[in-house]
Amino acid sequence: MTSTGAATAPILSVDGLLVRYGAAIALEDVSLEVGRGEMVALIGANGAGKTTLLNTLSGILAPSAGTIRCAGRLAHVPEGRELFFDLCVDDNLRLGAWKAPSRDPARIYELFPKLRDLSRRKAGFLSGGEQQMVAIGRALMAGPDVLAIDELSQGLAPIVVQEIGRYLVRLNAETGLSVLLVEQNARLALELCARAYVLETGRIATHGPSALLRNEPAVRSAYLGGHVTT
Amino acid sequence: MSVLLQYLVTGVSRGFLFALLATGFVIIYRVTKVVNFAQGAFVVLGGFIAYSLLGAGVPQGLSEVLAVLASAAIGLLFGAVTILGKMSTIASLITTIGLALLCEAVAMLVWGTTPLTYSGLSGHDLRFGGIFVQPQYLLLIGVSLVVLAALWLLLDHTYVGKAMTACASNPYAARLTGINVKAMGLLSFAIGGALGGVGGVLIMPLFPITYDSDVNLAILGFAAAIVGSLTSPTLALAGGLIFGIAEELVAGYWSQANETAVALALMILLLLWQSHRRQQVAKLV
Numbered sequence: 001m002t003s004t005g006a007a008t009a010p011i012l013s014v015d016g017l018l019v020r021y022g023a024a025i026a027l028e029d030v031s032l033e034v035g036r037g038e039m040v041a042l043i044g045a046n047g048a049g050k051t052t053l054l055n056t057l058s059g060i061l062a063p064s065a066g067t068i069r070c071a072g073r074l075a076h077v078p079e080g081r082e083l084f085f086d087l088c089v090d091d092n093l094r095l096g097a098w099k100a101p102s103r104d105p106a107r108i109y110e111l112f113p114k115l116r117d118l119s120r121r122k123a124g125f126l127s128g129g130e131q132q133m134v135a136i137g138r139a140l141m142a143g144p145d146v147l148a149i150d151e152l153s154q155g156l157a158p159i160v161v162q163e164i165g166r167y168l169v170r171l172n173a174e175t176g177l178s179v180l181l182v183e184q185n186a187r188l189a190l191e192l193c194a195r196a197y198v199l200e201t202g203r204i205a206t207h208g209p210s211a212l213l214r215n216e217p218a219v220r221s222a223y224l225g226g227h228v229t230t
Numbered sequence: 231m232s233v234l235l236q237y238l239v240t241g242v243s244r245g246f247l248f249a250l251l252a253t254g255f256v257i258i259y260r261v262t263k264v265v266n267f268a269q270g271a272f273v274v275l276g277g278f279i280a281y282s283l284l285g286a287g288v289p290q291g292l293s294e295v296l297a298v299l300a301s302a303a304i305g306l307l308f309g310a311v312t313i314l315g316k317m318s319t320i321a322s323l324i325t326t327i328g329l330a331l332l333c334e335a336v337a338m339l340v341w342g343t344t345p346l347t348y349s350g351l352s353g354h355d356l357r358f359g360g361i362f363v364q365p366q367y368l369l370l371i372g373v374s375l376v377v378l379a380a381l382w383l384l385l386d387h388t389y390v391g392k393a394m395t396a397c398a399s400n401p402y403a404a405r406l407t408g409i410n411v412k413a414m415g416l417l418s419f420a421i422g423g424a425l426g427g428v429g430g431v432l433i434m435p436l437f438p439i440t441y442d443s444d445v446n447l448a449i450l451g452f453a454a455a456i457v458g459s460l461t462s463p464t465l466a467l468a469g470g471l472i473f474g475i476a477e478e479l480v481a482g483y484w485s486q487a488n489e490t491a492v493a494l495a496l497m498i499l500l501l502l503w504q505s506h507r508r509q510q511v512a513k514l515v
Contacts, residue, residue, distance in 0.1 A: 058406055082403040084396045086461075091392045098393060099408035138407065 009071065011036045011178045012057075012146050017066035019049075019056050026052040027202045030066070034146060037176040039169070041189035041210065043223055044199035050182045051079050053199070054150050057180075072145025073100075079150040081135040085124030089115055092123050092134050096141030108137035111167060129160035136164070140171075146178040153185045161185075165192050186223035190214050198223070232360035237482045238475060243367045243436065245474025246374035247273075250429035251451025252458070252466035253381055254422035259460045260385065261394045261418035262313050264322040269451055270444030271333035272426020276301040277434040278341050278441075279427075284348050298427035305423015309416045330444055337441035350435025370432040377428055381421070382463045394418060446490055450477070453497035459504065472496070 010033040019027040027049045034040045044050050055061045057068060058076040075096070084092050093105040093115075109116040112133040118126060123134055132152065139147055152168075153161040169192060171177050183189035190196055190210040197207040198219060206216065213219050251269050258266045280297035284290060308329050312322045350366030357363075385391040396404045397414045404411050429447075430439070450473050457469025476496060477489045 060402075060405060076406050078403060078406060082400050082406070084399040084403060086395060086399040087392060091396075094389065095393060095396050095404075095409070096407050103389070142407065 008036075010034055011038075011071050012074065012180065013069045014053075014057070015067045015069075017053070017056065017068070018064045019052055019061060020064050025202060027056070027063075030199070030202070030204055032197050032204065032207070034178050034180050036145075037172070037178055038195065039172050039179040039181065039193040041186075041193035041196035042180060042182045042199055043184070043186040043189050043196055045222070046184065047201075048199045049202040050199055051150055052202075054078075054148050054180075054182060057148055070146065073143060074146045074148060075139035075142040075144035077135045077139045077147065077149040077152075079154065081128075081131045083123040083126075083131055083134055083138070085122065088120050088122055089126070089134055090119040093137050093141050096138035097143070100141065100143045102143065103141070105137065105141060108140060111140070111171065112137060128156050129164065132156060132160075132164055133167075136167075144177070146180060148180045148182070150182045152181060152183060153188055161188060168192065186219070190224075233482070235359065235361045237478045239361060239363055239367060241475035241478030242471060243370045243433075243474070244477060245471035246371055246467075247429045247433045247447075247470070248450045248454045248473050249378060249467040249470025250374055250425045251447055252454035252470050253378060253463045254425040255452055255455035256458060256460055256463050256466050257381065257385065257394075257425070258309075258418045258422045259398070259455075261397050262309075262322070262415040263319050263398050264312060264326065265452070265460070266308070266312070266326045266419070266422060267323065267448050267452070268308055268326045268330040268333065268444075269422060269426055270446070270448030271330050271337075272301045272305060272423045273430040273433070273447050274337055274439055274441065274444045275304055275333060276427030276430030277439045278337060278346060278430075280431040281341070281346050281348050281434065294431040297431050298424050301427025301430065302420045302424035305426070306416055306420040308423070309419025312419070313415045314412060330448065334442050334444065341441060343441060345438035345440045347434055347438040350432075364436070366432075366435045370436065373428065373432060377425065378463060378467055381425070385463060449490070449497075450493055453493055453500070456497060456500055456504070 012034040015031050017027055017030040018025070030053060032042070042050055042053070052061065054076055056063050057074060084095065087095070090105060093108050094103050097103045109119070114130065115133055115137060118130060123131065126134065136149070152164060165188065168179060172179055179193070181189050181193055190213060194210055195208065196210050196213050198205045198213070206213070206219070214224070251273065254269045254272065255266060258264060276297045279300045280293045283293035283296055288296070308326070311329065312325050317325065350364070351369045353365045355362040355364050356368070385394065393404070393409050394414050394417070396409060397411045401411050433439070454469035454473050455466050457472065458465030473493050473496065477493055480492045481489045
């Protein structure tokens with residue numbers, strides 16, 4: 001574990017993943033890697049299998065074939081936030097550390113100062129943006145090496161998305177936390193992450209540096225609302 | 231006046247029994263969203279097991295503790311049947327009714343149909359003002375208070391309690407944070423069983439129990455739990471006391487035949503009031 005090779009080996013690597021719902025195939029031959037300290041985007045349309053992939057990574061679903069190797073702890077920020085609405089913000093955060101040694105949310109309040117004033121409020125009474133911060137905070141409480149975020153921007157005002165995006169970039173820069181950002185909003189994902197994968201009907205259609213993908217005609221027309229000009 | 235006081239004392243102790251039942255409903259519902267209608271069976275089986283152990287010569291205190299543990303084990307078993315499969319919540323609820331009927335049948339086969347009782351805490355009746363109170367009443371109230379306080383602390387003021395609440399609040403997110411949702415559900419059923427068992431061993435010396443007492447007990451316990459919207463142990467205690475006292479007053483001043491009917495009417499009024507209040511809140515939000 002302490003060998004020098006570990007520093008360059010990816011923190012998360014998925015190889016040949018096959019996931020079924022009964023007879024239906026949700027993911028087929030999905031392979032991807034997230035390097036240490038890297039922010040990677042996974043973009044794709046509704047129903048492409050993005051959430052299935054994250055649920056498989058966090059052990060909620062069992063793959064039929066393929067391997068998932070995570071050289072650390074992975075925490076999952078689920079689509080739609082999925083907070084404990086009956087519990088206050090502070091309890092939501094603390095429960096994120098159910099399997100982790102440290103239960104002090106002070107670090108999260110430093111990252112999201114807004115949450116400090118709301119710490120006693122029931123999570124169900126927060127705005128969408130505040131809920132997303134709690135969801136990210138709860139995942140961070142697990143002390144993860146990789147943060148897998150499902151639909152960061154869903155249902156949020158663009159200005160709020162920008163704000164939370166900045167927090168993520170800062171967190172990544174300051175702590176070296178790796179991020180796998182799953183998004184329908186491809187523009188945002190390609191802006192925040194240096195590298196991206198495109199998932200289409202359960203398969204990785206293409207991947208590469210965001211700067212290149214942004215200019216790929218197929219990606220432009222399908223995900224960025226641009227016109228193919230060749 | 232002293233007659234009224236006597237009714238109140240009896241009503242309060244019945245109230246604590248209902249509160250123990252109600253908190254059983256509450257803890258299981260808060261963790262699993264299942265309304266466990268076999269809650270009354272824990273009281274009957276707990277009481278009967280203590281009765282048999284006493285009959286076999288086991289010391290009283292030990293018999294009662296063992297009976298409570300047995301009730302917890304029965305609760306755990308019921309939990310396993312109810313929540314370990316992939317049943318919907320409503321199917322689980324129907325299953326608990328089936329389990330309650332099964333318990334009645336078993337209790338009838340093993341213990342027969344005559345009401346059973348055993349003597350409780352010995353000692354002279356205590357005199358308060360113009361009334362006499364059996365020590366067993368005080369034991370029931372005292373133990374219930376300690377148990378209910380412990381449960382309130384567990385649910386609302388401990389990390390494990392928060393995790394238990396999280397299981398019902400959002401089972402998917404609870405799994406994501408690594409909480410073992412099924413294990414928490416089983417724990418809640420075991421605690422529910424123990425609460426029923428405590429009620430059973432304490433109430434049997436005061437009110438004889440028959441194999442089919444569980445239906446009435448479950449209904450009144452459920453009614454008390456409704457006062458706390460099936461989620462608040464403290465309001466469930468209040469509900470238990472309301473129904474216990476109301477039942478005794480109706481039985482005392484009117485007719486014993488009407489006590490359950492009045493309790494049910496009260497429960498329906500409460501449900502109507504709560505749904506009305508919920509609509510008001512919904513309008514505000």
